[in-house]
Amino acid sequence: MVMSHADPHHTRNPGMPLDPAMFDRVRVNKQASERRAAGFGARRSVKKTHQAAWLVNAIRLIDLTTLSGDDTPGKVRRLCAKARAPVAPRIADVLGIADMGLTVGAVCVYPTMVPHAVEALQGSNIPVASVATGFPAGLMPLDLRLREVEWAVAQGAAEIDIVITREHALLGNWQALYDEISAMRDACGAAHMKVILATGELETLTNVYAASMVAMQAGADFIKTSTGKEGVNATLPVSLTMVRALRDFGEATGHRIGFKPAGGIKSAKEALAWQVLMKEELGRDWLNPDLFRFGASSMLGDIERQLEHHATGRYAAAHRHAMS
Numbered sequence: 001m002v003m004s005h006a007d008p009h010h011t012r013n014p015g016m017p018l019d020p021a022m023f024d025r026v027r028v029n030k031q032a033s034e035r036r037a038a039g040f041g042a043r044r045s046v047k048k049t050h051q052a053a054w055l056v057n058a059i060r061l062i063d064l065t066t067l068s069g070d071d072t073p074g075k076v077r078r079l080c081a082k083a084r085a086p087v088a089p090r091i092a093d094v095l096g097i098a099d100m101g102l103t104v105g106a107v108c109v110y111p112t113m114v115p116h117a118v119e120a121l122q123g124s125n126i127p128v129a130s131v132a133t134g135f136p137a138g139l140m141p142l143d144l145r146l147r148e149v150e151w152a153v154a155q156g157a158a159e160i161d162i163v164i165t166r167e168h169a170l171l172g173n174w175q176a177l178y179d180e181i182s183a184m185r186d187a188c189g190a191a192h193m194k195v196i197l198a199t200g201e202l203e204t205l206t207n208v209y210a211a212s213m214v215a216m217q218a219g220a221d222f223i224k225t226s227t228g229k230e231g232v233n234a235t236l237p238v239s240l241t242m243v244r245a246l247r248d249f250g251e252a253t254g255h256r257i258g259f260k261p262a263g264g265i266k267s268a269k270e271a272l273a274w275q276v277l278m279k280e281e282l283g284r285d286w287l288n289p290d291l292f293r294f295g296a297s298s299m300l301g302d303i304e305r306q307l308e309h310h311a312t313g314r315y316a317a318a319h320r321h322a323m324s
């Protein structure tokens, strides 16, 4: 699998006026989405001889994440060390990737951990992403949510993962949803904005499609499935729905928007399945960090175990690839 490089000139999404005609007559069939998505889950879609390359590619797509109440500067520093060297040298040497300069796509933390991640990643070109806007529920006054975005950016976050007010999507208040995301986009300034839809709390795939389109119209650079804190987080059917919206938006506007499934993605097998979905639905360009990210805290560990098996024929104990 040839890994094309990320597009350094990836243009930002300028946004556009709210246009309900792009989504208000779309009805998503849940059963059809589930049937189509089931095909991506089969590992057979990637030949065994190619799996190692696809798993190495998955590593550079990971937003290596820690979003826990017990996060500490030390834990974040350990995560950042892993982000800089995601595959143990003994494995990288055997696989012939030691000189590749392989790193993860970003490190994603809470706002107060941003300075520690920025310091730990100095010289690495790995961006720091911060959640904001009252993550994960988002239920706080808008002016405070915007201040949190500005604070995280001032601390050095290059990417901001914002959360939407689910009520706006549940009630079909698309103008209110558009307005809050637009305000967050302005607060992000030069930082790239990922919009977390919390799809597990939006009730229907039709709402997911509409919220995806509104977020992109309001200037989202990425649309992201989940905070990881909902009862149901990233699934392949929901991802298929969001990716179809992203494709429709691109066909209508010419803008390429990124996609980030997050929450509960823990295995190398899932890393393959989602990459197959992206390749089949959008094409190889979406196998790059500027257009695709995994939000994951533990998936890297399983990928490394699978790569060790490719390299040595043996599986190491899971704890040997613990994250931090």
Ligand SMILES: O=C[C@H](O)COP(=O)(O)O
Pocket (backbone or CB within 6 Å): 065, 067, 108, 226, 227, 228, 229, 262, 263, 264, 265, 294, 295, 296, 297, 298, 299
């Ligand atoms: O994007 C962030 C997610 O919270 C990561 O979820 P996870 O801990 O289930 O991998």
